Amino acid sequence: MRSLRYILLVLAGLSFILGARGISPFDNWSLNSLFLASSLLAFLFLQFEARGGGSREIAALGTLAAMGAAGRVLFAAIPGLQPATFVAILAGYVMGIETGFMVGALIALLSNFFLGQGPWTPWQMLAWGLSGASGGLLGKIFKEKILILPIVVLAFFWGYLFGWIMNFWFWLSFVRPLNFGTFISACVASAWFDSLHAIGNLFFAAFLSRPVAIMLMRFRKRFQCVYLAEEER
Amino acid sequence: MLPVYREKNTLVHRLHPLTALLLSLTPAILALILENPLYLPLLCIGLLGLIGVSEVWDECRSFLRLGLIMAMFILLINPLVNRQGEHILVYGPHLPFWGNINVTLEALLYGLFAGLRVFVIVAACGFLSTTVSPDDLLDLLARFSLRSSLAMALAVRLYPGMVVEAERIKEVQLARGERLNEGKYWQRFKAHLPLWYSLFQSSLDRAANIAEAMSARGFGRGKRNVYKKKSFQPRDAIVALPMTIVLAGTIAASTAGLGSYSFFPSLALPWNMWSPFFLGLIAWGNLTVILLIWSWKRWHWLRSKI
Numbered sequence: 001m002r003s004l005r006y007i008l009l010v011l012a013g014l015s016f017i018l019g020a021r022g023i024s025p026f027d028n029w030s031l032n033s034l035f036l037a038s039s040l041l042a043f044l045f046l047q048f049e050a051r052g053g054g055s056r057e058i059a060a061l062g063t064l065a066a067m068g069a070a071g072r073v074l075f076a077a078i079p080g081l082q083p084a085t086f087v088a089i090l091a092g093y094v095m096g097i098e099t100g101f102m103v104g105a106l107i108a109l110l111s112n113f114f115l116g117q118g119p120w121t122p123w124q125m126l127a128w129g130l131s132g133a134s135g136g137l138l139g140k141i142f143k144e145k146i147l148i149l150p151i152v153v154l155a156f157f158w159g160y161l162f163g164w165i166m167n168f169w170f171w172l173s174f175v176r177p178l179n180f181g182t183f184i185s186a187c188v189a190s191a192w193f194d195s196l197h198a199i200g201n202l203f204f205a206a207f208l209s210r211p212v213a214i215m216l217m218r219f220r221k222r223f224q225c226v227y228l229a230e231e232e233r
Numbered sequence: 234m235l236p237v238y239r240e241k242n243t244l245v246h247r248l249h250p251l252t253a254l255l256l257s258l259t260p261a262i263l264a265l266i267l268e269n270p271l272y273l274p275l276l277c278i279g280l281l282g283l284i285g286v287s288e289v290w291d292e293c294r295s296f297l298r299l300g301l302i303m304a305m306f307i308l309l310i311n312p313l314v315n316r317q318g319e320h321i322l323v324y325g326p327h328l329p330f331w332g333n334i335n336v337t338l339e340a341l342l343y344g345l346f347a348g349l350r351v352f353v354i355v356a357a358c359g360f361l362s363t364t365v366s367p368d369d370l371l372d373l374l375a376r377f378s379l380r381s382s383l384a385m386a387l388a389v390r391l392y393p394g395m396v397v398e399a400e401r402i403k404e405v406q407l408a409r410g411e412r413l414n415e416g417k418y419w420q421r422f423k424a425h426l427p428l429w430y431s432l433f434q435s436s437l438d439r440a441a442n443i444a445e446a447m448s449a450r451g452f453g454r455g456k457r458n459v460y461k462k463k464s465f466q467p468r469d470a471i472v473a474l475p476m477t478i479v480l481a482g483t484i485a486a487s488t489a490g491l492g493s494y495s496f497f498p499s500l501a502l503p504w505n506m507w508s509p510f511f512l513g514l515i516a517w518g519n520l521t522v523i524l525l526i527w528s529w530k531r532w533h534w535l536r537s538k539i
Contacts, residue, residue: 025487059443066436070395102381110389119354
């Protein structure tokens with residue numbers, strides 16, 4: 001399993017380098033980008049697998065992913081407004097970088113079972129996974145404190161970043177020529193949806209961060225087990 | 234309408250998930266590889282035929298609609314942002330920092346090609362979602378990544394329960410005199426917040442119970458037993474063979490640069506000496522599988538043998 005992880009990473013790197021040098025067939029960025037995103041995701045999933053994790057973590061992952069997906073499906077009628085980003089960020093903030101990534105990635109995979117799987121799924125998994133991981137990084141910086149403002153700012157920022165990552169996929173796959181101008185055009189075209197996503201995240205984070213973070217911390221502490229050293233007993 | 238998998242009595246629904254994955258993703262991968270506009274319509278017709286013969290037309294309709302919307306969007310945006318091409322159809326206004334917005338024939342046709350490409354990909358994904366059970370896909374994932382697929386399976390199971398729980402909490406709140414559906418948008422948003430807290434709390438409690446139940450059953454202790462629900466059958470080989478030939482043939486020919494085509498700076502004739510090869514290969518692959526699925530439904534002898 002370990003060698004498979006690193007083979008995937010090497011293949012992704014090779015595919016990127018050959019694509020960047022314009023060597024056929026790797027210069028077909030529609031296919032190459034899909035391969036890059038999928039292999040990066042597979043690597044991160046296998047990394048999580050190798051680390052292991054108890055039943056508590058798996059149960060929490062499943063529940064949080066279901067919560068995020070339920071929120072995404074419930075708000076599907078309003079384009080851009082989805083609590084999935086907020087759930088992923090908060091999961092990362094309280095439970096750590098890896099859990100945050102996995103919750104984000106699983107929210108995308110699960111909700112797309114109801115909204116439709118497609119070539120966008122690996123990119124959404126990656127984008128939401130990274131939002132969860134960034135929440136984990138924020139949690140690491142502020143330790144046990146629940147500070148609303150940084151979470152709100154991060155959630156707002158991810159409203160746009162998520163859109164730009166998805167635009168990047170769209171731009172690589174379906175827009176030609178590949179230059180800065182066409183990428184900006186794609187971002188301008190989605191600005192309204194991205195803004196709605198960012199504002200939605202801001203509200204979710206401002207009103208739900210504290211109570212939900214307290215609940216998650218309580219859940220984490222409930223299963224926390226600390227072994228005291230012999231001399232401390 | 235949300236796309237939902239429904240069990241049906243067709244050959245595609247009886248396939249091993251890996252074969253079904255190959256069958257669904259082959260048109261999507263071909264659409265991404267092939268750059269000649271001559272082949273995409275044939276690929277699109279073949280895929281629509283596959284959807285029809287697999288009896289998932291109604292289930293796929295939402296996907297086809299989404300594909301059409303995305304295709305229209307690409308068709309509109311491409312000629313406006315793409316300034317390549319020698320044959321200018323419309324001289325547009327001059328924008329600061331951007332330049333002239335001229336619509337060229339090449340950019341317009343590339344937009345049409347990219348739109349058709351996205352339609353084929355979305356339709357192929359719709360075909361996959363409506364013909365392969367999510368449980369089968371998760372079983373497939375579990376062979377490589379047990380813990381994440383277990384978390385995923387748990388989430389799939391918890392999701393419907395969560396919706397029922399949300400309804401129950403809502404009814405309790407209404408019975409207590411909460412005015413959830415009255416007032417302005419902002420007031421309704423605030424009234425719904427306690428519902429979210431309760432739902433979150435009860436879901437986490439359920440997660441704790443699940444974790445304890447898994448520990449009690451010895452999760453993570455020792456080697457795990459594997460239960461295979463679906464095994465490979467002759468029908469899988471018969472469907473996978475033409476798809477593999479089409480995919481391998483197209484990849485090999487494209488890598489050798491035989492199917493390449495460029496819209497810019499000016500359009501070239503899409504027909505070349507390799508066109509009959511690509512068209513024949515795609516048509517043969519599609520027809521073989523469509524005929525097989527059609528015959529399996531009507532020919533009892535074939536059904537009993539494969």
